[in-house]
Each structure stands twice: as C-alpha cells, then as structure tokens.
Amino acid sequence: MAPGKNTLAPPWEAAALPARSHDSRHIYEALRKSEERYRELVEHANSIILRWDRDGIITFFNEYAQQFFGYTEAEILGRHVIGTIVPASESSGRDLRPLMEHICNHPEEHRYNVNENITRSGERVWVAWTNKLLTDERGNAIGVLSIGTDITKQRLLEEELRQAQKMQAIGELAGGIAHDFNNMIHGISGYAEVIQQLTTDPRISEYTTHILTTAHHAAELTRQLLTFARKGNYQLCDCNTHELIRDVCAMLERTIDRRIRVEQRLDASRPHVKGDAAQLKSALLNIGINAKDAMPNGGTLRFATSNIAIDRVTTIADFEIQPGQYLLINISDSGTGMPAEVRRRIFEPFFTTKESGRGAGLGLAAVHGTTHLHKGAIHCRSSEGEGSSFDLYLPITKDCAKHASSPARPAARGRRFRIMVVDDEAIVRSYSKTLFEMHGHRVVTFAGAEEAISYYRENFGNIDLVLLDMIMPGMDGQQLFAFLKQINPEIRAILSSGYSVDSKVQEILADGILDCIQKPFTYEKLQEKIDSLTAEGLLPG
Structure with missing residues (x-):
C-alpha cells in the first residue's frame, strides 16, 4: 500500500491511546472523589460554613449552618446576610449594617471577629468568625468564606x-x-x-x-x-420556710391590690433551712412587693416550694453553691415582665425603674445579699409581657428539730458602770459621754488605740465595761481587744460596729468579747444589752 494510505496506527501509538484514555478517566475519578470528600467534610463539619458575595448575598450555607440558624438551603441562598443571620444592630446598640462591606474592604482587620447573630426564631447568639477573602484572577474581591463557632455559652x-x-x-x-x-x-x-x-x-x-x-x-x-454588702446583722437558726411564706402571703393579701390573687403551692417535704427568719421574710416580702408593682391591673402572684438535690458544685447566676439538699422557693407573677437590660441590673443597689420617691432601689439588692449570707442562690427569669419568676435556692438543715428558747432572766437595772469608750468619731465620743453620764454612768473616751491602751494599763481595775468601735484607723477593734486582754484577761467589752455581725465580729466573739451592738443604737438598746449581760452574770450586778 502506498504511503499514507495505512489507517492503522503504529503498534506503540495504538498502545498509547488506550493508556491516555485510562489516565484521564483515573484523574477525573480522583477529582470527583476528592470533591465528594470535600463536600462531605464541609457539609458535615461541626462548624458554621457559609460563602457570601461582594454584595453580602449568601451563596453557600452548609448543613450545620442550616441547623444552627434554622433556615433550609432553599430559604437562605440568595438572601442578604443582614436581616437573616446578622441583625441590623447588636443588643448593645452597635450598628452591624456596614460590617459586610468593611470585611471586604479591610480583610486584615476581620480575619477573626466576634459579633452577635440571630437565628430564624429571633434568638440572639454569639459567633466567633474566621473570614477568608475570595478574589478573582485579577485579585479583586468577589466574596468571603466565613467559618463560625458558637460561643454563646462562653459569652x-x-x-x-x-x-x-x-x-x-x-x-x-x-x-x-x-x-x-x-x-x-x-x-x-x-x-x-x-x-x-x-x-x-x-x-x-x-x-x-x-x-x-x-x-x-x-x-x-x-x-x-x-x-x-453581706455585712448585715444575721442570726442563723432552724426555721420553717412554709411558716415564713404563709406570714408573707397573709401580709401581702392585707396590703396589696385586691385584684391580685396570692397563691401558695408548698410542696416541699423538707421546708426547714438554717437561716435568719427576719431576713428571709424580708427577702420574700421584697420580691412580693416588686411583683405587686409589676401588676397594676391585677394578676396572680404565686409562691411555690419543692426540694431539689444538687450533686456537684453549681453556678447559678453569680452564685456558686455546694452539693447537697436544697429548698427551692419559686415566686412568680403574671405582670409586665422586664427587658433583658433591666433584668441584668435588678440586684444592683439604687437601681430602680419606679418613679422618683417610690423606692430607693435597695429591696432586691438586700435580697441578693441575704441569699449570699445564707449560702444559697437566686435566679430571675423574665421577658416583657410575660411576667417574672424568681428561683431562690436555700440549703436545708440536716436536723429540723426546733431549739427551745431559754427563759429570759430578770433584768438588773439601776447599776452604774465605769465605762471606757474607744471610737475614732468625735461626735460619737462626745454624745456617748454626755448621754451615759446623764444616766449616772462614769465615762472616759479615747479616739485611738495608743492612748486607750496606755490609760487601760494604769486603770483597768476602775473600768467595768469597755465599748469598742470595730472599724478604726491604725488598729481596729479586734486588734485593740487583743491588746487590752493581755493587760487584763478578765476584760469585759462590748463591740459596736457599723458593719454589724460579720465574720470578723464572729471571730472576736469567739475570742471572749461579751457581745456586739450595731450602730446606730439608742441608749435604751445599750442599757438593755447591759441589763441582759448583768442578768447572765457576765457583768457585775
């Protein structure tokens, strides 16, 4: 056959053609599997992955993002980021509308950013984002690949x-x-x-x-x-919270608007707690009064109790409570409720939403302090138009037996004492000397520890009672009492404190001081304290 007429390819060419075809199929298959693995990885990753274009339009939304934000792929693709998963403004008021444009124009500043997002149901969530700018072959920005992690709980x-x-x-x-x-x-x-x-x-x-x-x-x-401030006067004993709640409810029913129905569901089988009955009653009453103010047109105020076991150290709001058995008191109302920014501040002293003259903003602050003093926790849930609910956790007592009170001993009035007053406030020293001497006592006063120690060293035999201020510059009441006790181990002293019975005062009581009296006190209260100590044989009769 003439050259050029042979239609068969040379053997090596015939062998090469199938090989090239086989390689192409192999490469194509490898690319297809690689793409499948990539798509599977992206779709099933436990991270929010989305892509949006230069105008902020969403072009890709992985499966996790759909579950997290509550949108299907068909519902979200083609829609703008702002108004769907990013609110126009954060709860703090920060305007988020320029955010997408700013990410495209200043990618270096937004490789990592945190902002508030919003789900389809309207829930506000916090997401930490890493952003990768996407560009065309000329280097122009065409969109952004964003990968997000939910940090709402951490926030x-x-x-x-x-x-x-x-x-x-x-x-x-x-x-x-x-x-x-x-x-x-x-x-x-x-x-x-x-x-x-x-x-x-x-x-x-x-x-x-x-x-x-x-x-x-x-x-x-x-x-x-x-x-x-957790420095209030409190005396812990076994008390029945059901009795306290009944007293509070009876008081509220007599004083609040009759259109408000007060209900009780006292289901706790163990209602006894170690607490100060007066402070607990005041805390419950404060919450009830706030609930009353939230129901100007009437409604329902409910007190409910139950027992709950906590098996590990637990954080509730800004309280940390230990494992054990707790009484849970729930106080709920059907009132106007509170927005989040108000709810976050309700326990701050002097914060109030009431009109001027209708409250000092200390009621719930005192509740907060009482809860801390009782080693419990309190948590408030409230939304505008949906009422408010307070959960108060208090550790229950292991032994609910009541302590019988000892009969009062007769007072021993008429005794005149030689009293030494140590207080850094001039007006307190002056008034104490004047008033005490008007009632027949002999009084010497000192402004500081050094002169008081010097005098007491020379004259302790002529002093029946020392009245010590707790908080003084240089040397406080605890340190001064220790010095005076070294001079006279039989010293008889009463501590006066503007802070009342806090942990430090309890230490001094254990050291041998007779008692504590809270400022401001009247002469009558001091005399009652002296009479009581005299009747108990702690002061000479």
Missing part, C-alpha cells in the same frame, strides 16, 4: 463573671458608705436623745421625736445596704 459565662465582679465592687462601696453613714446617724440620734432628756418643752420633745424617727428610717436604709 454568657463571661458576662456573669463581669456582673459578679461588678456586684462585688458595688458591695464593697455600699458597705463602706453604710458604715460611715451609720456613724453619722449614731451621732444625730444620740444628740436628739440628749435634747429629749434635757427639755421640758413639749414642742422641742416633739421635734426630737421626729429627728429620731427619721434617723431610724435612715438606719433601715443602711441596714439594707449592709445586707447587700
């Missing part, structure tokens, strides 16, 4: 930690203010008592009574501040 924990730190700082400030304020009230009420003792004019006596009443109301406010 809430951080917020609770910040709130706890803020509450602790506010508590320290409130405690300091209350202590100083108590010293001032002590002086005001003291001199009012002096005037009342000296005057025979009925008008002046009436005016001093008004001063004493106002001072008493001011002292009540500082007591609430001290309770919030």
Whole structure:
C-alpha cells in the first residue's frame, strides 16, 4: 500500500491511546472523589460554613449552618446576610449594617471577629468568625468564606463573671458608705436623745421625736445596704420556710391590690433551712412587693416550694453553691415582665425603674445579699409581657428539730458602770459621754488605740465595761481587744460596729468579747444589752 494510505496506527501509538484514555478517566475519578470528600467534610463539619458575595448575598450555607440558624438551603441562598443571620444592630446598640462591606474592604482587620447573630426564631447568639477573602484572577474581591463557632455559652459565662465582679465592687462601696453613714446617724440620734432628756418643752420633745424617727428610717436604709454588702446583722437558726411564706402571703393579701390573687403551692417535704427568719421574710416580702408593682391591673402572684438535690458544685447566676439538699422557693407573677437590660441590673443597689420617691432601689439588692449570707442562690427569669419568676435556692438543715428558747432572766437595772469608750468619731465620743453620764454612768473616751491602751494599763481595775468601735484607723477593734486582754484577761467589752455581725465580729466573739451592738443604737438598746449581760452574770450586778 502506498504511503499514507495505512489507517492503522503504529503498534506503540495504538498502545498509547488506550493508556491516555485510562489516565484521564483515573484523574477525573480522583477529582470527583476528592470533591465528594470535600463536600462531605464541609457539609458535615461541626462548624458554621457559609460563602457570601461582594454584595453580602449568601451563596453557600452548609448543613450545620442550616441547623444552627434554622433556615433550609432553599430559604437562605440568595438572601442578604443582614436581616437573616446578622441583625441590623447588636443588643448593645452597635450598628452591624456596614460590617459586610468593611470585611471586604479591610480583610486584615476581620480575619477573626466576634459579633452577635440571630437565628430564624429571633434568638440572639454569639459567633466567633474566621473570614477568608475570595478574589478573582485579577485579585479583586468577589466574596468571603466565613467559618463560625458558637460561643454563646462562653459569652454568657463571661458576662456573669463581669456582673459578679461588678456586684462585688458595688458591695464593697455600699458597705463602706453604710458604715460611715451609720456613724453619722449614731451621732444625730444620740444628740436628739440628749435634747429629749434635757427639755421640758413639749414642742422641742416633739421635734426630737421626729429627728429620731427619721434617723431610724435612715438606719433601715443602711441596714439594707449592709445586707447587700453581706455585712448585715444575721442570726442563723432552724426555721420553717412554709411558716415564713404563709406570714408573707397573709401580709401581702392585707396590703396589696385586691385584684391580685396570692397563691401558695408548698410542696416541699423538707421546708426547714438554717437561716435568719427576719431576713428571709424580708427577702420574700421584697420580691412580693416588686411583683405587686409589676401588676397594676391585677394578676396572680404565686409562691411555690419543692426540694431539689444538687450533686456537684453549681453556678447559678453569680452564685456558686455546694452539693447537697436544697429548698427551692419559686415566686412568680403574671405582670409586665422586664427587658433583658433591666433584668441584668435588678440586684444592683439604687437601681430602680419606679418613679422618683417610690423606692430607693435597695429591696432586691438586700435580697441578693441575704441569699449570699445564707449560702444559697437566686435566679430571675423574665421577658416583657410575660411576667417574672424568681428561683431562690436555700440549703436545708440536716436536723429540723426546733431549739427551745431559754427563759429570759430578770433584768438588773439601776447599776452604774465605769465605762471606757474607744471610737475614732468625735461626735460619737462626745454624745456617748454626755448621754451615759446623764444616766449616772462614769465615762472616759479615747479616739485611738495608743492612748486607750496606755490609760487601760494604769486603770483597768476602775473600768467595768469597755465599748469598742470595730472599724478604726491604725488598729481596729479586734486588734485593740487583743491588746487590752493581755493587760487584763478578765476584760469585759462590748463591740459596736457599723458593719454589724460579720465574720470578723464572729471571730472576736469567739475570742471572749461579751457581745456586739450595731450602730446606730439608742441608749435604751445599750442599757438593755447591759441589763441582759448583768442578768447572765457576765457583768457585775
């Protein structure tokens, strides 16, 4: 055959053609499997993966993203990021509308960013995003690949930690203010008592009574501040919370709008807790009064109890409670409810949504402090238009037996004492000397520890009773008592404190101090304390 007429390919060419075809199929199959593995990885990854174009339109939304945000692929593709999974503004007020454009124009600043997102149901969530800018062959931005991780729980924990730190700082400030304020009230009420003792004019006596009443109301406010600061006066004993709740409900039924129905569901089989009955009743009453204010047109206020076991250390709001058996008291109302920004601040002192003159904003702050003092926890749930619910957790007692109170011993009035007063407040020293001496006692006063120690060393045999201030510069009441006790192991002393019976005072009571009296106190209260100690044989009769 003439050259060029042969239609068969050379043997090596015939062999090569099938080989090239086989390689192409192999490469295609490898690419297909690689793409399948990639798509499977992206679709089933436990991360939010989406792609959006230069205009913010979503072009890819993986399966996890669909489950997390609540949109199907058909519902979300082709829609703008803003208004679907990104709100126009965060709860803090930050405007998120320029965010997508800013990511495209400044990719280096947004390789990692955190922002608030929103699900289809309207729930606000927090997502940490890593963003990769997508470009064409010329390097122009055509979109962004975003991979997100849900950090909502972490964000809430951080917020609770910040709130706890803020509450602790506010508590320290409130405690300091209350202590100083108590010293001032002590002086005001003291001199009012002096005037009342000296005057025979009925008008002046009436005016001093008004001063004493106002001072008493001011002292009540500082007591609430001290309770919030966890430095309030409390005495723990076994108490039946069901009895307290019944008392509170009876009080509320007599005083609140009759259109509000007060209900009780006391199902706890073990209602006894180790607590201060007066403070617990005050806490329940405060919550009830706030619920009343949230139902101006009537509604339902419900108190319910149950027992609950907590098997590990648990954090509830900014409280940490230990494992054990707890009483759960739920107080709920059908009132107006609260927005989130109000709910977060309800336990802060002086925070109130009431009109001026209708509340000092200390009621729920005192509840917060009482809960801490009782080693419990409190949590509030509320939404606008859906009422509010408070869960109060209190550790129950292992032994619910009631302690029988010992019969009171007869008072021993009439005894005149030689008293040494040590207090850094001049007005307290001056009023104490004047008023005590008006009642027949002999009084010496000192502003600081050094001169008090010097005097006591030379004259302790002539001192029947030492009245010590707890908080003083240089050397506090605890340290001064220790010095004086070295001089005279038989020292008889009463501690006066604007902070009342806190843990430090309890230490001093264990060291041998006779008792503690909270400022501001009247002379009558001090005399009752002295009479009681005399009747018990702790002071000479």
